[in-house]
Amino acid sequence: MENNRNIVVIGGGPGGYVAAIRAAQLGGRVTLIEKEKLGGTCLNVGCIPTKVLLHTIEIYNQLKEAAGIGLKVDKFEVDWPALMRRKEGVVNRLVGGVKGLLLSNGVKVVHGTASFVGTKEVEVSLSGGGKENIAADEFIIAAGSVPFVPPIQGVEQPGVATSTEALSFDSVPESMVIIGGGVIGVEFAGIYSSLGCKVTVVEMMPQIIPNMDEELAGMLRNVLAKKGVKFYTGARVTSIGKRASGLEVTFTHNGQEISDTAEKVLVSVGRKPYTEGLNLEKIGVETDRGRIVVDDRMKTNIENIYAIGDCTGKAMLAHVASYQGVVAAENIAGHNSLMDYKTVPGCIYTQPEMAGVGLTEKQAMEKGYDVKVGRFPLVANGKSLIMGDVEGMVKVVADKKYNEVLGVHILGPRATDLIVEGALALRLEATIDEIITTIHAHPTVGEAILESALAVDKIAIHMPKQR
Structure with missing residues (x-):
C-alpha cells in the first residue's frame, strides 16, 4: 500500500534508518535528519566496535589454547593500535553501507539537529551552518540514548570513562574497576581481563546481568572469575577519589566499606533516553521520566508523531529499535502492525557467549506457571x-x-546465533514436541537445544538416564 506521505525521521541509528527505508518502500517521501554519523550509537560506539574487539579477543584466547587442538604457535600478541584501526575500518564500511541503502531507497539525508516548532514542522540547525525548516505529515523520533552517569562523588574526574571512551583507550590499562555488572560491564570485563588488565566488577544487584537467567549468570560469573575477574555483587559505590597510585573506588559490600584502586574506572550502569533539544514540551508530546510514551503501534499521544528506539525507554537494544522502526513505518502507511516484546532475545558477547529469550525459570514461576525445565551441558x-x-x-x-x-537460555559458543531458534519457537508459540520433532543437523552446537528440549521430559539421548 503506497502512502505518498511526507515523513521525517529524526535520528539515523538502527531504528531511524530502518524506519526511513521501510517508509520509503511503502511509498513515503522520506527525509532523515542525523546530527552525527549514520548508524547511531550501535554502529559507531556500541554494538559493532565492541564486537570487533571481542572477536579479536576470542581468537587471542583460542591461540592461548592452541596446543590443545594440535597447533604450535610460538609467539603472538595483540597489536592494540592495529586493532583500533580495524575497529574504525569496520565501522566506516558499515556506515557507508547505511548511506548507500538510504540513497538507493530515495531517502534524503539532512545532517543537523532537529527541534519541533509545531506538530508538523521542525527547524534543523544544519551541521554545515545555517538553519532549515522541514514540514511533514508524520514524524518518527529515533533520538536514541546516552550513557547514564550516576551521581557518585568524583565520577567526573579524568580516568573515569563510559563505554564510548573505553572503546578508544590509547593502550590497555593495567587495572580497571567497572561500576555495573550488566551486559556492557561484563563484556568489557571479558575484553580487558583477556589482555592482562586486572579487572574488578562492582554490581549493585545480587547477581551480574540481573535481567538474564540466574543460573546461567552464575555460571558465567564463575567462568570469568577463573580468568581473573573479581566480582562484588550487592555492592554500592559511594565515591571515586584520586590517589598517587590511581583512582580509588570506595563501595559498601556486606556491611563493610571496601576500596579498590585502579588506573581506569568504567561506569556502565545503563543508558538513558535522549530527547534534549527536540522541544517536545512545546508541542505536547507526553514523556515519563525522560522517555517518550508510546503505544504498541509506536505512536505518541500526538496523532502524527511516532517514537522508536532507546528514546522510548523500552528494551534498549538495536534489534528492538529496528523492529519498532518497521512497526511505525507500516502504521503510517495504514497497516496495523503491533510491537511485541515477549520474543526479544537478549545477547551477551562474552566468552562463552550468553543469550536468552522469553521467561527465565524464576520469572515463569513468579507468573504462576507450573514449570518444567530441561538442561543440557555443552560438555x-x-x-x-x-x-x-x-x-x-x-x-x-x-x-x-x-x-x-x-x-530458552544459552551459555556457550555461538549462543547469540543459536538464540534465534528460541525466539522463533516463542513467536510461533511452539511446544516442546515441536522442537523435538524438528531435525537438528549433526554435529552442531544447536543439537544442544534439541537435547535440552528432550531433557524437559527427561528423555535426552546424550545424557545418562534422568530420573
Missing part, C-alpha cells in the same frame, strides 16, 4: 568438544499444562 555436545569450548549449558523452560516453550 556432552560433540561440536562444542571439537571446538574445545565446552563451558556452558542450554536451558529450556516450559509450561507443564500445555507443554509450551516459555523461555
Whole structure:
C-alpha cells in the first residue's frame, strides 16, 4: 500500500534508518535528519566496535589454547593500535553501507539537529551552518540514548570513562574497576581481563546481568572469575577519589566499606533516553521520566508523531529499535502492525557467549506457571568438544499444562546465533514436541537445544538416564 506521505525521521541509528527505508518502500517521501554519523550509537560506539574487539579477543584466547587442538604457535600478541584501526575500518564500511541503502531507497539525508516548532514542522540547525525548516505529515523520533552517569562523588574526574571512551583507550590499562555488572560491564570485563588488565566488577544487584537467567549468570560469573575477574555483587559505590597510585573506588559490600584502586574506572550502569533539544514540551508530546510514551503501534499521544528506539525507554537494544522502526513505518502507511516484546532475545558477547529469550525459570514461576525445565551441558555436545569450548549449558523452560516453550537460555559458543531458534519457537508459540520433532543437523552446537528440549521430559539421548 503506497502512502505518498511526507515523513521525517529524526535520528539515523538502527531504528531511524530502518524506519526511513521501510517508509520509503511503502511509498513515503522520506527525509532523515542525523546530527552525527549514520548508524547511531550501535554502529559507531556500541554494538559493532565492541564486537570487533571481542572477536579479536576470542581468537587471542583460542591461540592461548592452541596446543590443545594440535597447533604450535610460538609467539603472538595483540597489536592494540592495529586493532583500533580495524575497529574504525569496520565501522566506516558499515556506515557507508547505511548511506548507500538510504540513497538507493530515495531517502534524503539532512545532517543537523532537529527541534519541533509545531506538530508538523521542525527547524534543523544544519551541521554545515545555517538553519532549515522541514514540514511533514508524520514524524518518527529515533533520538536514541546516552550513557547514564550516576551521581557518585568524583565520577567526573579524568580516568573515569563510559563505554564510548573505553572503546578508544590509547593502550590497555593495567587495572580497571567497572561500576555495573550488566551486559556492557561484563563484556568489557571479558575484553580487558583477556589482555592482562586486572579487572574488578562492582554490581549493585545480587547477581551480574540481573535481567538474564540466574543460573546461567552464575555460571558465567564463575567462568570469568577463573580468568581473573573479581566480582562484588550487592555492592554500592559511594565515591571515586584520586590517589598517587590511581583512582580509588570506595563501595559498601556486606556491611563493610571496601576500596579498590585502579588506573581506569568504567561506569556502565545503563543508558538513558535522549530527547534534549527536540522541544517536545512545546508541542505536547507526553514523556515519563525522560522517555517518550508510546503505544504498541509506536505512536505518541500526538496523532502524527511516532517514537522508536532507546528514546522510548523500552528494551534498549538495536534489534528492538529496528523492529519498532518497521512497526511505525507500516502504521503510517495504514497497516496495523503491533510491537511485541515477549520474543526479544537478549545477547551477551562474552566468552562463552550468553543469550536468552522469553521467561527465565524464576520469572515463569513468579507468573504462576507450573514449570518444567530441561538442561543440557555443552560438555556432552560433540561440536562444542571439537571446538574445545565446552563451558556452558542450554536451558529450556516450559509450561507443564500445555507443554509450551516459555523461555530458552544459552551459555556457550555461538549462543547469540543459536538464540534465534528460541525466539522463533516463542513467536510461533511452539511446544516442546515441536522442537523435538524438528531435525537438528549433526554435529552442531544447536543439537544442544534439541537435547535440552528432550531433557524437559527427561528423555535426552546424550545424557545418562534422568530420573
